[in-house]
Amino acid sequence: MPKRTSNTFSLVRGRIRTSYNKHNFFNFYKKSKPNFRNMTLYQQKFASKQETRAYHGEHITEGRWQTIFEPKLKGVAQLDASLKGSVQHTPMVLQTFAGLEKRLDFALFRAMFASSVRQARRLILSKHVTVNGVPIVHPGYTLKPGDMFSVTPEKVLEALGxxxxxxxxxxxxxxxxxxxxxxxxxxxxxxxxxxxxxxxxxxxxxxxxxxxxxxxxxxxxxxxxxVNAKKLNLEKMKSAQKAVSRKSVLKDIVNTVKKAGDAEVTTKTFEKQFGDKLAPKALQVYELFAKDDKVFKLNGEEFEAEISKIVPTFKDGEAEGEVYSETKYKKMRQILSEINTQYLEKIRQDFAEKPISEDEIINDWAKKLHKHxxxxxxxxxxxxxxxxxxxxxxxxxxxxxxxxxxxxxxWRLKPFVAPLAVLPKYMEISFKTCHAVFLRDPVARPGESEVITPFDESVFERAFMYYQKRGM
Structure with a gap:
């Protein structure tokens, strides 16, 4: 049975716990290095033991921890004579609590599948955790190198959300x-x-x-x-080119004629919209309608339906709905295809000759803003x-x-998680699937230890001496 919680995140005691709780982060922020100057050796060891045990397995009873503690600490070093004298010191004492890192509840917390070790324990007891595909209900289960564990994704979102x-x-x-x-x-x-x-x-x-x-x-x-006007100009040009099609060209021709009203329709009518080169072809399309001006009188859905009959939409190589098959409409579609190809080049030239100004960008931006x-x-x-x-x-x-x-x-991550979130080197984690592989036991190497801790080597040295003295 774990120890009962009793004001775990007390701001007065200021103990650092294995948790992403905001009060724990404050305790971590204000924590200072223990002052060993005015303490006896035993007081130094006991104070160090208190601080480290508050973080490493505070939910585990002292008797249970004594069975986990391994006095023989594990470390690795490169056996190369050429590095003699230049290799950094190996902080072996930081491996004091390495045995806890192999526990399933600790592994879940280190992999960021739970917001605290105690919460990881509850997930395990609730049968939301599997190891190598087998549900495990023992928080103290010891992981072996190569073991893969996973948590129900919805529970991870709930735990860290x-x-x-x-x-x-x-x-x-x-x-x-x-x-x-x-x-x-x-x-x-x-x-x-x-x-x-x-x-x-x-x-x-x-x-x-x-x-x-x-x-x-x-x-x-x-x-x-x-503002990067050149980039925005290019984006606007691409957007305008993507909107061009045979159907859009035909709509532009019809709308241009509608705007002309009762005036005579000539090539000059289309020059503003299509330019000097494409205006004659636009006039050809208009003339193909002859005196049948039905399309120029329609609006809304009726207009869209009529346009779709002249320039149909194709799906899987076949036209959708009714299509006009008369010769004049076939010729019209051919001319529209030619205009469509050349119209893309005209748009490019227009944007090159008259690039968008910053004032235009600002005004367009302001126009797009709408009140809620x-x-x-x-x-x-x-x-x-x-x-x-x-x-x-x-x-x-x-x-x-x-x-x-x-x-x-x-979904949003809990606040204040980032400063306390450190991913271990001895695990391979997939956050997409909420799976992780326990690669190997954490070890110490020159200049570093793979056991994640907020305390320095001097505190661990005294904590290790406390347990070593008792013959464990």
Missing amino acids: AKKPSLKEAYKVDKTQVIEWQKFVRSAKENPRDAWEKQKSKHSKFQTLYRNRYTPELNLDRETGS KKLPEFSEVQEKGQYHVNLPWQRGMYGLKDPSKSYFTP
């Missing part, structure tokens, strides 16, 4: 977010340039801070922080049990995108 907010908490956060978003959109509409500069400055600071750590895909120049619909009153939300949120960075209620889950959705 952030806390699920209540409906009231989510509503409070979303209401604040919506209010701030409304203010931002209003200011961006009133003064696009000022809002753009503020966002640019914000992203520039972010990039400077994390440049050597991450590579965020910010659409800003690395050195100046200015006002959230209903909380009394109404309580009755329905949900409300709709559609912000650029969030789809659905804050932390409750999937209310059926017991953790924050979309």
Whole structure:
């Protein structure tokens, strides 16, 4: 049986535990090196034993730990005479608690499948853990080199996921977010340039801070922080070219004629849209309609249906729906194919001759911003049990995108995990499948030990002496 928990994360005692708890992180932050100067040798050993045991197997009784302790510590060193005198010291005493690392509950915590060793123990007892495909219900099961263990993925998400907010908490956060978003959109509409500069400055600071750590895909120049107009111009050109098809060309011709109204349709009518070279071919398409101007009078779905009969959509090599097979329509489709090919080149030339300016980019950006619909009153939300949120960075209620889950959705890691998360060298871990392979026992080598610990060698030296003295 494990020891009972009694104020495990006390901020007064300040013990560091094998846990990702936020109070444990604070204890880790404020922990200072023990002052051995005014202590007797026994006091030094006992204080070191207290500190190390609080982290290494605090849930295990002292009697149980004594049976696990191995006085013969394992280490490896390169047997090369040429390195004599230049090899770093091997911190063998850091291997004092290496025997615990082979326990299944510790392995689960080290592999980041649980937020604490105690939680890993509960997962094992609940039959959510298998070793080599066999369910294991013993937290103290000793892993051997080559053993593969796994945890039910849903339980890992639950164990390491952030806390699920209540409906009231989510509503409070979303209401604040919506209010701030409304203010931002209003200011961006009133003064696009000022809002753009503020966002640019914000992203520039972010990039400077994390440049050597991450590579965020910010659409800003690395050195100046200015917008990369050339890249945006290229993206806009590609987007315009992808939208071109025989059907879109025909629609442009029809819409151009509609805009001309009662005026005579000539090549000049199409020059603005298609240019000097393609205007005559666009006129040919118009003339093929002859006096049958039915397509020029239709709108909406009827217009789309008529266009689809002239230029059908093909699927698996066959046209979908009714298709006009008269000679004039065949010729029309041929001309449209020619225009389509040359129209792509015209778009490229237009963008090359008149690249997009920064002012255009800013104005387009401001136009695309839209205010969010006002959230209903909380009394109404309580009755329905949900409300709709559609912000650029969030789809659905804050932390409750999937209310059926017991953790924050979309899934988010617990806070303060990063500083305490260290992956061991003696394991191969797959987070996608929640599987891990225990490669070998942790060992010490020149300059390092594979046993993960927050304490230095001086503390471990005294802790090892404490247990060694008792003849174990």
